[in-house]
Amino acid sequence: MNSYRFALQTACLLGALIVAYPAPAQLQSVTGVQIEYKEPANPAYRQIYERLKKRQVLEQYREFMSPLKLTRALNVSLTGCGVVNAFHSPSGITYCYELVDHVQRQVAETNVLPGFRREDAIVGGFVSTLLHETGHALFYLLEIPVFGREEDAADAIAAYVALQFGPRTARRILTGTAFVWRASELANQNRNRSFEFYSDEHGTDAQRFYNTLCIAHGSDIVEKTDTFVDFVPLLPENRRRKCGREYLHIKNSFARFVLPHVDQERMKTVRATEWLRSEDGSEVAPPRPLGPSSAPGPSGPGPNSPGTFSPTGPGLGKPK
Numbered sequence: 001m002n003s004y005r006f007a008l009q010t011a012c013l014l015g016a017l018i019v020a021y022p023a024p025a026q027l028q029s030v031t032g033v034q035i036e037y038k039e040p041a042n043p044a045y046r047q048i049y050e051r052l053k054k055r056q057v058l059e060q061y062r063e064f065m066s067p068l069k070l071t072r073a074l075n076v077s078l079t080g081c082g083v084v085n086a087f088h089s090p091s092g093i094t095y096c097y098e099l100v101d102h103v104q105r106q107v108a109e110t111n112v113l114p115g116f117r118r119e120d121a122i123v124g125g126f127v128s129t130l131l132h133e134t135g136h137a138l139f140y141l142l143e144i145p146v147f148g149r150e151e152d153a154a155d156a157i158a159a160y161v162a163l164q165f166g167p168r169t170a171r172r173i174l175t176g177t178a179f180v181w182r183a184s185e186l187a188n189q190n191r192n193r194s195f196e197f198y199s200d201e202h203g204t205d206a207q208r209f210y211n212t213l214c215i216a217h218g219s220d221i222v223e224k225t226d227t228f229v230d231f232v233p234l235l236p237e238n239r240r241r242k243c244g245r246e247y248l249h250i251k252n253s254f255a256r257f258v259l260p261h262v263d264q265e266r267m268k269t270v271r272a273t274e275w276l277r278s279e280d281g282s283e284v285a286p287p288r289p290l291g292p293s294s295a296p297g298p299s300g301p302g303p304n305s306p307g308t309f310s311p312t313g314p315g316l317g318k319p320k
């Protein structure tokens, strides 16, 4: 079992165990998102700590979350944990430097799909995990009922929230998220998995890869946009046909249970801001519309029809 997966399982198990308990009284006096970068005791994570602090990732997160009218505190801290982990508890979200480091290593070791970038996987993967934990926090803070697996719901709300950043940032986060799940799946593909492995409350990493693509594609269908046209050939047709409906379920649930707590005027301002600028200043534009002659195939761009592309196939690019 890979440690990232184990970490998420542990994290979410913790979240599930404690979600039923009331918030400690001392949290009631402060409201809204509270952030903290804790210096890591292990010098190995010093660089990660300094880079995240310099890039003000938590400040950006707090700003992005500012339209949400919380009547209680949501504490978010970056810290050294001694384990690869990120989790939500009644006292807030804890994101471990060890997890950032683990994802960075895994991304560096995996080949790159056409249109995907390692930098986006680092940044987008970080943000999507933060949004996933935020999903657990929202279920808890807003007392949102959840049908089905909370882990799937947290992934869904994370992807939906990412789509609210606007097309460029949404692309960075969701291509990055898909990259991370694919990298994690590929890193573990050759390990023997027990029957019990599939009893986990999370989907497999490959399923989470496809879920991410499907929500993004569903958004394009429902909102009549073309931000994720390059995801189409990555999705097998039998799943692709369901994506509009899957996205609508999330959109409707969000509208019913979260939007009543969102300041709409403030949200307009937040949506107009370009978040998560590329470190190298390069443009992260949505891709060119793909015609039949430019759809990527197993060997890269070529005359393959959508649906023939294997995300695990050879010739997808080499680690840089």
Ligand SMILES: [Zn+2]
Pocket: 008, 011, 012, 015, 132, 133, 136, 151, 154
């Ligand atoms: Zn979770």
